[in-house]
Amino acid sequence: MALARRGGQLSTSRRKRANPHRPALHAAFRSSTLRETVFLVGLVVAIFFVAWTYHFIQLCLDLNTEGGEDHGDRKLPGLVSPERSKIESEARQLRGSASVDNERQSIKRSKATKGGFERFVGIALDLSGLEPNETLHRLDTEDPFGTRNFDKKLMEEETRLGRILTMEEIEKLFPCPQIEERITLPDFRIEAKAKAFRDGVKGTFLFFQHLRKAGGTNFCSLAEKNLPKRAQPRYYCMPDMAWSGNKNAGYLHSWSNEEITRRMKEHRIAGNEWENFDPTRHFDLPAVFATSFRHPLDRALSQFRFECVEDRGCHEKDIHRWWEKRSDLKNIYTKTFADPAVGAKRYFRGSENSQQRRMFMSTAIGTLSKFHIVLSMEWLAYAAPQVKGTLGFKDVSALTTRVRPHIGQAKREDGQDTNALGSASIKKASWVPEEYLDEKQYTKMSEDLALDEVLTDVARRMFLERLVCTDLGGGVPTG
Ligand SMILES: *[C@@H]1O[C@H](CO)[C@@H](O)[C@H](O)[C@H]1NC(C)=O
Numbered sequence: 176m177a178l179a180r181r182g183g184q185l186s187t188s189r190r191k192r193a194n195p196h197r198p199a200l201h202a203a204f205r206s207s208t209l210r211e212t213v214f215l216v217g218l219v220v221a222i223f224f225v226a227w228t229y230h231f232i233q234l235c236l237d238l239n240t241e242g243g244e245d246h247g248d249r250k251l252p253g254l255v256s257p258e259r260s261k262i263e264s265e266a267r268q269l270r271g272s273a274s275v276d277n278e279r280q281s282i283k284r285s286k287a288t289k290g291g292f293e294r295f296v297g298i299a300l301d302l303s304g305l306e307p308n309e310t311l312h313r314l315d316t317e318d319p320f321g322t323r324n325f326d327k328k329l330m331e332e333e334t335r336l337g338r339i340l341t342m343e344e345i346e347k348l349f350p351c352p353q354i355e356e357r358i359t360l361p362d363f364r365i366e367a368k369a370k371a372f373r374d375g376v377k378g379t380f381l382f383f384q385h386l387r388k389a390g391g392t393n394f395c396s397l398a399e400k401n402l403p404k405r406a407q408p409r410y411y412c413m414p415d416m417a418w419s420g421n422k423n424a425g426y427l428h429s430w431s432n433e434e435i436t437r438r439m440k441e442h443r444i445a446g447n448e449w450e451n452f453d454p455t456r457h458f459d460l461p462a463v464f465a466t467s468f469r470h471p472l473d474r475a476l477s478q479f480r481f482e483c484v485e486d487r488g489c490h491e492k493d494i495h496r497w498w499e500k501r502s503d504l505k506n507i508y509t510k511t512f513a514d515p516a517v518g519a520k521r522y523f524r525g526s527e528n529s530q531q532r533r534m535f536m537s538t539a540i541g542t543l544s545k546f547h548i549v550l551s552m553e554w555l556a557y558a559a560p561q562v563k564g565t566l567g568f569k570d571v572s573a574l575t576t577r578v579r580p581h582i583g584q585a586k587r588e589d590g591q592d593t594n595a596l597g598s599a600s601i602k603k604a605s606w607v608p609e610e611y612l613d614e615k616q617y618t619k620m621s622e623d624l625a626l627d628e629v630l631t632d633v634a635r636r637m638f639l640e641r642l643v644c645t646d647l648g649g650g651v652p653t654g
Contacts, residue, residue, distance in 0.1 A: 290360025291352070295320070295636070296540055299629050303536040304529035307625035308618075314628055320358070322635040325349045326553070339556045339575075342643075351644035358633065359640045363544040365458075372443075372463040373567030380439055381566065382462040383412060385425060385448040386508060388477040389469035390552030397562065397573035398444045405441050412446035414439060425449045428514075432456050451514040454542040463566065465548035467555075468508065468634040471627040472608045472620055475504060480606055495616055498623075508627040512539035523626065532626060539630055549637045561641055 298319050302310050318324050328348045332340055340348075354360055372379045381398060385391035395412040410416035413424035418438050425448030427435065439445065445462070458464070469477075479497055483489040491497040498504075505520050513519075513535040522531035543549060547565050550558050559571040608617060621628075 289355065290362075291355050291357045292359070292361060292363075292544065294355070295358040295633065296537065299536050299540055299633055300533040302629050303532045303626055306526065307524060307622035310625040311621055311628060314632065320632040320636040321349070322632050322639065325639065326635075329554075345557065346643050349639050349643055352640065357640050357644065358636050359544075359644070363541075364547050365545070368461070369463045369547045369565050371461065373565075376461075378436065378439070379461045379463070380442065381444045382427075382457065382460060382464045383444060383446045384452050384464070384466040384511065384546070385412075385446045386466065386468065386474065386511060387448065388474050388481060390467035390550060390555055391446065391448065393552075393555060393573055394465070394467055394550070395444070395446060397568065397571065400570040400573055401566075401568040402443050406443035408442050408444065412444045413448065414442045414445055423449075427457070428453050432460055435460060451511050452542060453514055454512070454538060454545075455514075458545055463548075464546040465550070465566070466543075466546055466634075467550040467552050468631050469552040471508065471624040471631055472617075473606075475620060475624065476606050476608055476611060478504070494612065498616070498620055505623040506535075506626040507624075508630050509535050509539045512542040512630070514538070514542075523623070536626060536629060539626075540633055543630070543634060543637070549634045549641075551631075551635045551638045554635075554638060557642060558638075561638075 302313055302319070305313065313319070314323070325348055329340070329345075332344065332348070368379075372381060383391065383394060383398070385394075392411075398412060399407050408414035408416065410424050415426055415430060415438075416424035418430070418434075419426070423429070425446050427445060427447035428450035430438075435445065475498075476494075479494055481487060483491050483497055489497070491500065502520055506523055510519055515535055515538075519531075519535065522528035522535070548558075548561055550561075555574050558574050562568050562571055562574065608620075612620065
């Protein structure tokens with residue numbers, strides 16, 4: 176594989192755009208004093224008008240969505256509440272979207288069903304503010320998202336029965352929680368976007384945020400089985416390989432929305448593997464959004480095995496030295512969805528950086544809540560209903576067939592090509608961190624991934640709720 180390198184395309188998005196006000200200003204200054212004065216007075220009036228209109232619109236939105244609800248209980252100083260950022264994002268969408276009515280309805284719906292989102296975000300932020308060892312300890316002992324307990328029972332049941340479970344069996348282990356206990360309510364996904372994709376509306380596509388070694392390749396082959404040939408980029412699911420003249424693939428933060436939309440042409444899938452998701456603008460694309468998680472430590476180990484042990488562009492065989500060098504991999508999930516400024520890693524420990532960690536987590540969960548599909552690699556065998564319902568895919572065989580990238584380069588003889596055992600089988604095929612790593616390294620890497628542990632539990636709960644709950648758009652969207 177041509178290992179694409181970071182940064183090659185940075186210039187495309189950072190290109191300076193000419194200030195549209197300049198010519199007008201020059202013209203005004205060239206003309207007579209009178210015209211100059213009239214122009215400046217006009218400018219001041221216009222600024223006042225714009226500011227007032229903005230204020231007025233905000234007031235309307237506030238009245239529309241907050242009336243009568245108790246607010247501020249969970250709010251943190253300096254933090255954008257999820258409700259607020261949702262309103263702002265929807266207001267942004269309102270300006271650019273043709274389906275204004277749909278957006279209004281979704282704002283109304285979120286008022287009608289309060290759900291458990293804010294409560295769970297509160298828990299996640301409190302966990303994130305702790306020191307990493309405390310974060311991990313609380314996750315282990317309290318399992319606040321209920322996913323660890325479920326996972327343990329699922330593995331036991333699959334192993335006992337020697338097959339994946341039926342929906343009834345799943346529901347016995349994880350019944351659909353009541354509304355106030357659902358992290359997926361209110362539903363922040365814009366269903367109109369998923370529907371447009373399912374309906375094959377021209378220009379719409381599937382934006383896949385690919386976390387390395389977390390099930391992305393399965394997902395890509397799943398998409399390829401369900402899209403016509405002309406809709407598939409040549410290089411895996413990454414159309415920007417062609418846009419960059421075969422230099423980079425999976426670098427969608429480096430391309431502006433305008434460039435992405437213009438260049439997609441007939442392609443209907445875009446994988447973003449090497450760069451962060453940009454929550455300030457990527458949601459404005461005419462796309463349905465999907466991603467896949469995996470246990471953070473398993474993922475890290477898998478990347479080490481894939482790149483270094485199996486010699487794909489890395490020759491460091493010592494995992495201690497490798498992890499030291501790859502500080503970019505610390506809390507990589509959280510960084511991917513929060514898209515913080517460079518240098519975020521210096522806030523990952525220390526009580527003085529607690530507030531920063533809370534902010535990263537707040538943004539990351541806010542981003543994730545707008546993804547139409549949040550998968551868990553270990554549970555891919557159970558993803559069919561969501562993939563069919565949300566994306567409209569019909570052939571879901573890829574979800575139960577293990578696909579290994581570049582299988583010819585380093586074929587593994589582990590007899591795990593068919594995922595008949597569900598999550599129990601995935602576990603068997605991966606390196607077990609508890610066994611591969613010495614205790615000190617296990618602790619170090621776990622702590623360096625503490626925020627990702629929180630985010631993964633959040634993601635898994637989203638997946639689970641959408642699997643077992645079918646009402647209120649908590650699960651597969653209706654209509
Ligand atoms: C976390 O580390 C601190 C400092 O080393 C220690 O005092 C504390 O007991 C640890 N907490 C847990 C749960 O291990």
